Every structure is written in C-alpha cells, then in structure tokens.
Amino acid sequence: MPSQEVVFAGFGGQGILSMGKFLAYAGMEANLNVSWLPSYGPEMRGGTANCGVILTDEAIGSPVVTRATSVVVMNRPSLEKFEHMLESGGLMIIDSDLVNRSAERTDIEVIRIPAQTLAERLGNKKAANMILLGALVKRTEIVSLEVLLRSIQAHGKAEFFQVNKRAIEEGAQRVPLLAH
Amino acid sequence: MGNKVLMKGTEAIGEAAVRADCQCFFGYPITPQTEVAAYMAKKMPKLGRAFVQAESEVAAINMVYGAAGTGVRCMTSSSSPGISLMAEGISYLAGAELPCLIINIVRGGPGLGSIQAAQSDYFQATKGGGHGDYNMPVFAPSSVQEMVDLIQDAFDVADLYRTPSMVMGDGMLGQMMEPVEFREREPRRLPEKDWAATGLLGRTKHNVINSLYLEPEELEQHNTRLQAKYKTIQENETRYELFHCDRENDLILVAYGTTSRICKNVIKAAEKDGIKLGLVRPITLWPFPDQAFEETVTRTKFGYLSVEMSAGQMVEDVRLAVNGRKPIDFYGRTGGMVPHPDDILARVKQMVLEGVSLWH
Structure with missing residues (x-):
C-alpha cells in the first residue's frame, strides 16, 4: 500500500515548504490522503525551516511525522536533527553541496546529490529543491513523475515551470536503479 | 477527489466564514492564527463586507458586540492570550444573548506562553473564562475539513440560541494544510432576529441590547431563562x-x-x-x-x-x-x-x- 511520511528540512528561502506542498498536491491528485504540517515555531525564527508531509491510502491519524519513511535535508543542522527520526530502511536524500558529511546510520538508504551544482547547470540555482524532490518521488514511487509535474504546473508559478520540470527530471535520473 | 482543495487551516476558517455569510470580521493579529485575519482582509472588502483590524482584542470583541447587536452575522478570531483579553466581552455577549462566532487557535500558556499548539484553554472555553453563570457552545474540530464544516454549524447554533459560540483548534490545526471540500449544505431554519437594535421600523417599543439587571428578582429570572436555554443546547447540540x-x-x-x-x-x-x-x-x-x-x-x-x-x-x-x-x-x-x-x-x-x- 502506498504510504510515505516525509520530512523536508533546510534553511528558509530554499523552497523547503514548497517541496512539501507540491508533493501534497500531487498526492491529492493521485487520490491519496495527504497532510502538510510546517514548522512555525522558534526554529523558523532561527532561519531553519521544515515541514512534514504524509501521503497514504489510509486515513491520516496524527499529522505530526514522528517516524519518517523519507527525509530530505538541505543543510547540516537538519541532517543532525532528523537522521534519528528515519525508520530503519528509510530513505535519506542529502544535498551534498550543502551538507559536508553523510549520514551516520547504516540501516538506512542514503542518496547524495550535488543539487546546487546541478541546478546551476540548469540555469537556476533556486531549482535545487526540485532536483531533490524529483529524486524522492522517483525512488519512493509514492506518486508518478507525471502526476508530480502536473501538480507543479497547476500550483507553481508558470514562469518557473520549465526549469522546475528539467530539475525534477534531473533529480529522477540521479536515482540509482535499485531492485525494490 | 471531487472539488477538494489543499488549504491551510487558518485560511480554510476564513473561507468557511465567508461562505457562511459572515458580514463583519473584527480582529487583532496573533500567532498562530493571523492568517485568518489576513484572509478576511483580502476577501471581505471585495464582497462589500466589513473587515476591521481593531487596536486590541478588547476593542475587537466589543466591535463584535456592537455588530451582533444589529443582528448581522459577525466573528472574531484570536489565540489564547487574545481570548483572555476578550473574556469580559464574551461574558457580556452571553449576558446580552448576542450571537457571534469566536475562533480560538490555542497556543501554549499561561501568560504569553509559546506559539506552539496546545489544548490548555479547555477550562477557559468551557467553564466560563468570563464572569457570571454562562455557558457557550464550543466546537473542537480534528481536521481542516471538520473545521470548515463546524464554522457553519457554530454560526447557526449561535443564531438559533442567541449565544456566542466558539470553534477551538490547536495551533497545528491552524497551520497544517489538508484537502477540504466546501460542501453546499441545507441551511438550518433560523429564527428572525426581531430583537436586533436596528431602529423602530414601525414598532412602538425599542429593542434594547443589555446585560445589566439591577433588580435581583429580574436578574434571577434572566439567569433562569439562560439556564433553560443552556439545557436545551445540551439536549440538542451535543456532538x-x-x-x-x-x-x-x-x-x-x-x-x-x-x-x-x-x-x-x-x-x-x-x-x-x-x-x-x-x-x-x-x-x-x-x-x-x-x-x-x-x-x-x-x-x-x-x-x-x-x-x-x-x-x-x-x-x-x-x-x-x-x-x-x-x-x-x-x-x-x-x-x-x-x-x-x-x-x-x-x-x-x-x-x-x-x-x-x-x-x-
């Protein structure tokens, strides 16, 4: 049964909350139950941002992600904060341009992507978050890439759609082909 | 998926209130519910309705008192410390039997506390908060969808029984996004507001909005009537x-x-x-x-x-x-x-x- 509890975390301004929103919209379009819960407390004032997104075909109980199936981090403090929250066998996606160490745990899957470098090559450094989101969706298959792109087209700014699309595809290509 | 849209709890409250035909919003910003006011500030003027950012919560609740006295559907929204400031006004609304909606998106206390989600205003909401022998219907949704549905219910219950009513959610419900559907609903049969202070309109006796009864016999009678009303609400509106x-x-x-x-x-x-x-x-x-x-x-x-x-x-x-x-x-x-x-x-x-x- 499709079910993902994802934490997106990084600095304010990296598009952390948007990543979560696009995934939630995509989940809704894929007929899943979804919830999106942002951090709005003191951590936000400190410049870090995170949100928890749940997509599942079952009823959503608590919107608070307490045991994540996937975590996407775009700074080092977030890796330190959320690594322990991943369930065993969970997926950690790291922007390796911004986080200078890998995960310490050995019971999780780690995908490191130099998202800043790749986004710059695509012509817009702001699209780094979409590269990571593309990788997440490709690896977890929680929704299809087509549905994700549709949700970005429907709910994102039209002027950024082409670069976001290329970023999503770039991220998806970075995911190693693994047996499930 | 029907007509579902993904909405933040606070914004969904605003939209639900607009759809419930709320004519006046009075409020003062406080985390974690400021987006309710922000949403109403955008929407209400476009519809020819009133949005006022008051100078304080005390002013906001008294503006609600004034608007409710004229019989229009009106509301305010705040979070815990702001509701404490409104407590006197809520007691007056109950005493004068004025219908209105009060939103409390609860944060941690006591005092200024924190801005994080809490449920520590249960006593305040259900056991008075303000002074005097009054009760107020308090609705506690557990999802953004239910919050939307209960806004309409809370307005209707307020009008039906001439009472302030409250929708109380914790900070998480206000801040989270979930899919919601704004369903067309059969409106409840509501009584005419023939008590409203809107001018004589051909009558010979003024309508007076008041909570002051200096004669003890009179005030006791008023209280007895209020208690009978609360009993009816208990019988009919418990959920x-x-x-x-x-x-x-x-x-x-x-x-x-x-x-x-x-x-x-x-x-x-x-x-x-x-x-x-x-x-x-x-x-x-x-x-x-x-x-x-x-x-x-x-x-x-x-x-x-x-x-x-x-x-x-x-x-x-x-x-x-x-x-x-x-x-x-x-x-x-x-x-x-x-x-x-x-x-x-x-x-x-x-x-x-x-x-x-x-x-x-």
Missing part, C-alpha cells in the same frame, strides 16, 4: 464520535482535536500488541458529551485514559461523566509539546498490562 467503541475494549481513550488523531494512531499500534482500545472524541467540549460515557462505560475493562495537550483539564469532565464507575487516568504534555504515540502507548500498557494508574 461526539465513538471510534472502535462497538466492542469490548481493554481501555478507552478520550481526546479531542489533533490529540484525537494521535490517539487513532495509538489504537492501531496497540492492536499489534493485542490490546483493544476505543476512542471517545468530544466534538462539542461544551456541551460535554456525557452520553458517550453512558454508551461505553460497560465496554471498557480498565476505564478511560484522557489524553490532552494540557496538564489535565478535560479529564475533570470525564470524571464527572463516569462518576466513579470506572478508573480514569490522564496523560498529557504541556507547553507546546505534542504527545508522542509511543509514549501514549507506553502509558496504555502500564494501565492494561500492569494495572498501574499513575495520575492522582
């Missing part, structure tokens, strides 16, 4: 959900709002350990659903566990409802901390497997 209560349970959890959702996760997790749990979820906090306990008291082996984001407030009403027939225990977190499902389950196991009650 609750029973979840997995149609079986013999080891224990029944009692929770409302976001906490009830966490409890549903706990119920699922407990099945794996062979522990059967039910849930009583009050949807109206006042009137408190005593009936839910009549229906479940023989179906729980170890009694009830009230789970709250407070130091133990609703649990007092659970005790009154159960009235000694079964043990009552409590688990809560305060200060904006959210109960973790594992911790609730650990408490459940202590009660069910070891027979330990920890709350005194």
Whole structure:
C-alpha cells in the first residue's frame, strides 16, 4: 500500500515548504490522503525551516511525522536533527553541496546529490529543491513523475515551470536503479 | 477527489466564514492564527463586507458586540492570550444573548506562553473564562475539513440560541494544510432576529441590547431563562464520535482535536500488541458529551485514559461523566509539546498490562 511520511528540512528561502506542498498536491491528485504540517515555531525564527508531509491510502491519524519513511535535508543542522527520526530502511536524500558529511546510520538508504551544482547547470540555482524532490518521488514511487509535474504546473508559478520540470527530471535520473 | 482543495487551516476558517455569510470580521493579529485575519482582509472588502483590524482584542470583541447587536452575522478570531483579553466581552455577549462566532487557535500558556499548539484553554472555553453563570457552545474540530464544516454549524447554533459560540483548534490545526471540500449544505431554519437594535421600523417599543439587571428578582429570572436555554443546547447540540467503541475494549481513550488523531494512531499500534482500545472524541467540549460515557462505560475493562495537550483539564469532565464507575487516568504534555504515540502507548500498557494508574 502506498504510504510515505516525509520530512523536508533546510534553511528558509530554499523552497523547503514548497517541496512539501507540491508533493501534497500531487498526492491529492493521485487520490491519496495527504497532510502538510510546517514548522512555525522558534526554529523558523532561527532561519531553519521544515515541514512534514504524509501521503497514504489510509486515513491520516496524527499529522505530526514522528517516524519518517523519507527525509530530505538541505543543510547540516537538519541532517543532525532528523537522521534519528528515519525508520530503519528509510530513505535519506542529502544535498551534498550543502551538507559536508553523510549520514551516520547504516540501516538506512542514503542518496547524495550535488543539487546546487546541478541546478546551476540548469540555469537556476533556486531549482535545487526540485532536483531533490524529483529524486524522492522517483525512488519512493509514492506518486508518478507525471502526476508530480502536473501538480507543479497547476500550483507553481508558470514562469518557473520549465526549469522546475528539467530539475525534477534531473533529480529522477540521479536515482540509482535499485531492485525494490 | 471531487472539488477538494489543499488549504491551510487558518485560511480554510476564513473561507468557511465567508461562505457562511459572515458580514463583519473584527480582529487583532496573533500567532498562530493571523492568517485568518489576513484572509478576511483580502476577501471581505471585495464582497462589500466589513473587515476591521481593531487596536486590541478588547476593542475587537466589543466591535463584535456592537455588530451582533444589529443582528448581522459577525466573528472574531484570536489565540489564547487574545481570548483572555476578550473574556469580559464574551461574558457580556452571553449576558446580552448576542450571537457571534469566536475562533480560538490555542497556543501554549499561561501568560504569553509559546506559539506552539496546545489544548490548555479547555477550562477557559468551557467553564466560563468570563464572569457570571454562562455557558457557550464550543466546537473542537480534528481536521481542516471538520473545521470548515463546524464554522457553519457554530454560526447557526449561535443564531438559533442567541449565544456566542466558539470553534477551538490547536495551533497545528491552524497551520497544517489538508484537502477540504466546501460542501453546499441545507441551511438550518433560523429564527428572525426581531430583537436586533436596528431602529423602530414601525414598532412602538425599542429593542434594547443589555446585560445589566439591577433588580435581583429580574436578574434571577434572566439567569433562569439562560439556564433553560443552556439545557436545551445540551439536549440538542451535543456532538461526539465513538471510534472502535462497538466492542469490548481493554481501555478507552478520550481526546479531542489533533490529540484525537494521535490517539487513532495509538489504537492501531496497540492492536499489534493485542490490546483493544476505543476512542471517545468530544466534538462539542461544551456541551460535554456525557452520553458517550453512558454508551461505553460497560465496554471498557480498565476505564478511560484522557489524553490532552494540557496538564489535565478535560479529564475533570470525564470524571464527572463516569462518576466513579470506572478508573480514569490522564496523560498529557504541556507547553507546546505534542504527545508522542509511543509514549501514549507506553502509558496504555502500564494501565492494561500492569494495572498501574499513575495520575492522582
């Protein structure tokens, strides 16, 4: 049964909350139950941002992600904060341009992507978050890439759609082909 | 998926109020519900309706008093410390029998507390808050969808019984996004507001909006009438959900709002350990659903566990409802901390497997 509890975390301004929103919209379009819960407390004032997104075909109980199936981090403090929250066998996606160490745990899957470098090559450094989101969706298959792109087209700014699309595809290509 | 849209709780409150034909919004910003006012500021003027950012919460609730006195549908929205400032006005609204909607998106207290989610305003909402013998219907949604549905209900109940009513959610409900559908609904039959102060309109006697009765006999009569009204509200408007209560349970959890959702996760997790749990979820906090306990008291082996984001407030009403027939225990977190499902389950196991009650 499709079910993902994802934490997106990084600095304010990296598009952390948007990543979560696009995934939630995509989940809704894929007929899943979804919830999106942002951090709005003191951590936000400190410049870090995170949100928890749940997509599942079952009823959503608590919107608070307490045991994540996937975590996407775009700074080092977030890796330190959320690594322990991943369930065993969970997926950690790291922007390796911004986080200078890998995960310490050995019971999780780690995908490191130099998202800043790749986004710059695509012509817009702001699209780094979409590269990571593309990788997440490709690896977890929680929704299809087509549905994700549709949700970005429907709910994102039209002027950024082409670069976001290329970023999503770039991220998806970075995911190693693994047996499930 | 129908016509579902993904919306933040606070913005969904605004949209639901607009659709419920709210004509006036008065408020003062405070986290975590400022987006309600922001949404209304954008929407209301376009519809030819009133949005006023007052100079304080005290002013806002008195503007509500004035608008409600003319019979228009009106509301305010705030969070815990702001509601404390409004308490006097709420008592006046109850005394003058003026219908209005008050939103409280609760944050941690006491004092300025924090901006994180809490349920520590249960006493304030259900046991007065303001002075005098009054009650106020308090609705406690557990999802953004239910919040939207209850806004309309709360307005209707307010008009039907001439009372302020409250929709109370915790900070998480205000800040989270969930899919919502704005359903067309059969409107409730509501009485004419022939009491409103809108001019004589051909009558010979003025309508007076007032809560001052200097003659004790008169004030007692007024109170007697209010109490009769509250009894009718208790009989007609009490709402609750029973979840997995149609079986013999080891224990029944009692929770409302976001906490009830966490409890549903706990119920699922407990099945794996062979522990059967039910849930009583009050949807109206006042009137408190005593009936839910009549229906479940023989179906729980170890009694009830009230789970709250407070130091133990609703649990007092659970005790009154159960009235000694079964043990009552409590688990809560305060200060904006959210109960973790594992911790609730650990408490459940202590009660069910070891027979330990920890709350005194």
